[in-house]
Amino acid sequence: APAGxxxxxxxxxxxxxxxxxxxxxxxxxxxxxxxxxxxPQEEGDDxxxxxxxxxxxxxxxxxxxxxxxxxxxxxxxxxxxRANSKSxxxxxxxxxxxxxxxxLWRHDIHSIEGKFGTGIxxxxxxxxxxxxxxxxxxxLVFGFITLPAVISNYGIFNSSFAKISPKxxxxxxxxxxxxxNKGLVYFYTYLKDLLTGTGFLEVTVLFYGYYxxxxxxFGVLRYNLPLAYLLTTFAYLVLSLLWIIKRSVGGFKQxxxxxxxxxxxxxxxxxxxxDFCITDLNAARLKHRSLRYELQTDLEEERLKQKIAExxxxxxxxxxxxxxxxxxxxxxxxxxxxxxIYRATxxxxxNSSVSIRHDVRIDSATLFVQxxxxxxxxxxxxxxxxxxxxLIRFEDYSPAFEIRLTLMRCVFVRLANIGVLMxxxxxxxxxxxxxxxxxxxxxxxxxxxxxxxxxxxxxxxIFDFIIILAMxxxxxxxxxxxxTHCSWKPVQWCGLQEFGISDNVLEIIYGxxxxxxxxxxxxxxxxxxxxxxxxxxxxKKISLIHTRKPAGRPIRASSSNFFFLVVxxxxxxxxxxxxxxxxxxxxxxxACGPFRNFNTSWAVVPDTILExxxxxxxxxxxxxxxxxxxxxxxxxxxxMFYFIALAGAHKRVIEQLREQLVMESRDKLFLIEKITxxxxxx
Numbered sequence: 001a002p003a004g005x006x007x008x009x010x011x012x013x014x015x016x017x018x019x020x021x022x023x024x025x026x027x028x029x030x031x032x033x034x035x036x037x038x039x040p041q042e043e044g045d046d047x048x049x050x051x052x053x054x055x056x057x058x059x060x061x062x063x064x065x066x067x068x069x070x071x072x073x074x075x076x077x078x079x080x081x082r083a084n085s086k087s088x089x090x091x092x093x094x095x096x097x098x099x100x101x102x103x104l105w106r107h108d109i110h111s112i113e114g115k116f117g118t119g120i121x122x123x124x125x126x127x128x129x130x131x132x133x134x135x136x137x138x139x140l141v142f143g144f145i146t147l148p149a150v151i152s153n154y155g156i157f158n159s160s161f162a163k164i165s166p167k168x169x170x171x172x173x174x175x176x177x178x179x180x181n182k183g184l185v186y187f188y189t190y191l192k193d194l195l196t197g198t199g200f201l202e203v204t205v206l207f208y209g210y211y212x213x214x215x216x217x218f219g220v221l222r223y224n225l226p227l228a229y230l231l232t233t234f235a236y237l238v239l240s241l242l243w244i245i246k247r248s249v250g251g252f253k254q255x256x257x258x259x260x261x262x263x264x265x266x267x268x269x270x271x272x273x274x275d276f277c278i279t280d281l282n283a284a285r286l287k288h289r290s291l292r293y294e295l296q297t298d299l300e301e302e303r304l305k306q307k308i309a310e311x312x313x314x315x316x317x318x319x320x321x322x323x324x325x326x327x328x329x330x331x332x333x334x335x336x337x338x339x340x341i342y343r344a345t346x347x348x349x350x351n352s353s354v355s356i357r358h359d360v361r362i363d364s365a366t367l368f369v370q371x372x373x374x375x376x377x378x379x380x381x382x383x384x385x386x387x388x389x390x391l392i393r394f395e396d397y398s399p400a401f402e403i404r405l406t407l408m409r410c411v412f413v414r415l416a417n418i419g420v421l422m423x424x425x426x427x428x429x430x431x432x433x434x435x436x437x438x439x440x441x442x443x444x445x446x447x448x449x450x451x452x453x454x455x456x457x458x459x460x461x462i463f464d465f466i467i468i469l470a471m472x473x474x475x476x477x478x479x480x481x482x483x484t485h486c487s488w489k490p491v492q493w494c495g496l497q498e499f500g501i502s503d504n505v506l507e508i509i510y511g512x513x514x515x516x517x518x519x520x521x522x523x524x525x526x527x528x529x530x531x532x533x534x535x536x537x538x539x540k541k542i543s544l545i546h547t548r549k550p551a552g553r554p555i556r557a558s559s560s561n562f563f564f565l566v567v568x569x570x571x572x573x574x575x576x577x578x579x580x581x582x583x584x585x586x587x588x589x590x591a592c593g594p595f596r597n598f599n600t601s602w603a604v605v606p607d608t609i610l611e612x613x614x615x616x617x618x619x620x621x622x623x624x625x626x627x628x629x630x631x632x633x634x635x636x637x638x639x640m641f642y643f644i645a646l647a648g649a650h651k652r653v654i655e656q657l658r659e660q661l662v663m664e665s666r667d668k669l670f671l672i673e674k675i676t677x678x679x680x681x682x
Contacts (some may be wrong), residue, residue: 104128108541115280120544123501124537126564130512131533133243135234137519138526144232145523146205148223151583152216173439175207176447176591178202195462196370197455197522202277206458206524208450209592226594226604233520233579240516240572248565269294301398307358319396326391333387334413337380338420344376345424349445349452373456375465376621377417385410385503407502411567414510415574418517421460421579425453429586440599448520448592453582457518457525464511472539476547499548504540505564508533513571517578 100106105128113121150156178199193199197207204210216223273291278284298597312318351369368375388409392402429441429449446452482491515529584602588595595601609620622628 045271047148097314104131105537108537112541112544113277114283115278116283116286116544119501122275122542122561122564123504126505126561127508127533127537127540129247130508131530131537133517134238134512134526134530134533136239137515138524138530140236140239141232141519141523141526143230144235145211145225148216148218148225148228149211149213150205151218152223173443173590174588174596178209192367195459196367197458198370202451202455206522207454208523209448209589210523211523211594212592212596213594214597224608226598227608229594230583230601230604233583236519236526237516237572237576237579241569244565244569244572248562249567266295267300269298291376304398310413314342323395326395329391330388333384334416337384338412338416341373341376341380341420342424342427343419345373345421346428348372349425350430370464371459373421374459375577377421377460378463378467380417381414384413403502407506407563410502410506411509411570414506415513415571417508418460418513419574419578421456422453422517425456426581426586439590441589443591446589448589449586450582450589450593454518454521454525458512458522458528460514461511461518461525461532464507464514465536467537469539470549471542476543480547496547496549499544502563505567508536509568509571512568513575516572516575520582 084344105124109121109124109128112124189199193201201207202209211225211229213225216225269291273294275287278287348369348371385406388406392406395402397405429439429446429452431439431441442450479494479497483494483496486492511529511532515525518525582601584600587599588601590596598604598607609617612620
């Protein structure tokens, strides 16, 4: 009989063995509930008595039978809860479908996905995520910092503000004269102020120096602006951290799924590697080349593994010595880049004073000096990756590891450049003479050092945006025209510029790290970043469609999304360092800003706690004490061990599923053998 024949399958026998091991406990639980047991029966006698999963019915019929049986043995309360839950799920699903139509750039991103695949689509989705993130940060900062300050300054809604002069501070520390323009004002002066953040922009809501308010009053309500300024900074950093972690969890899961052995990776590429979102013929050809390249890469990695296993001691010594020498060169290149940024920053800060005479040549030189750190950082970001891509060819790594190592070096260069810039500014802000020790910082060069740092972040943001636009307008478009209309062989050999996903992602992550650091010193910088990324989306889309071609070595969308978020998380963690030092270590300016009456920005927190009731003060002091920290650390360790155990359980489930796949393959072999025997007998 067919049923008896199917019961000979290896997978069915394995299920029977597991069921017999747990059958006794199941009968005991059934008897305890008072339900009739299945009773003894022979295998294959009654198909209706078999489990629903093993019955020879369609999926729809199995689902209907299961629901009917579940309703039959359920109480009225459970049936009502189930119906209510289904109604809520349907309502949420409908709301989610309606909200998807309001999603930003939904049609554009789907069109890009259909023409160029999911790899390039992941870049534009990541760009949309940054636009939304910066917009939320702007709403947060504007609602809690900028709007109360503007309302209280102009007396709107019967509001007022209070300015308390710093106590026990030398008078010369409180003198702050913005770098305004004296005499006639020309269009060029306005343009220069827009590019550098000086002049009329320095005294606007864009920079830290505008918020020189100790308290704002709205009727009977008192608004503590210094505390709100600090808490809003913590809020946007925590918001960014939680949102990035939430988005990276899905990519991490997919990354674990793809971290299988080479045989499974080969099967995935052959049987499940095609991107069915592609509708364009050229994109389909590109996907063919991509799959072929991935298979060649896998074969090359296997060849390199075999070559590494067969290396002699002499060959190992030679390759390790070469890698050590090349890494020394990499360190030397990085050191030279960092020193160039440091010297450019020091020179710019010492020689960027505003000229009184309105001479275009003098003003142009001053503008160049003010933008010198941004220019040097941009050159470093362009030159260093080119050097790394040449050196990596001699280190004899596998192709996949070459890409990862080069990307990590480029990430380190871009993010470390910002750190070096901040260190250079701190070295200038630090007090070096006895006269300025009363202020705690170099008040002669930086009477309001927070605004000066904000201007540097503002210039980096603007210059990065100008470079992206200039590369598209003055490099990509002329190259497209030359390749299209010029038949000269060198021009055709160069071809169109590839749309490198990783390089473009590093560009916007670099700009986002600047935004995170600069928001404390320039509260409206997230609004500028939102507008910048909004324009960049359309610029990159036009560049992709008309002036560039997709990269010949595209990366998988799941792994690229996870990599983008990991690098973005590294940039966020890097932003914590300069912000933490600026808030807790460097003395705040005594001439401007909401923290001029405090030694540091963090000092507003203990000063505010002293205004709380005694009971609440004791609770907060207890939370900050060691008596609370030790039990808290132990609880966190227990939670961590629980999740580690949960991850181990999930890993075992995955192994069981893989074993089930192996059993399925054995069933196929068994059926093939039976079919072969039947054919021989006939």
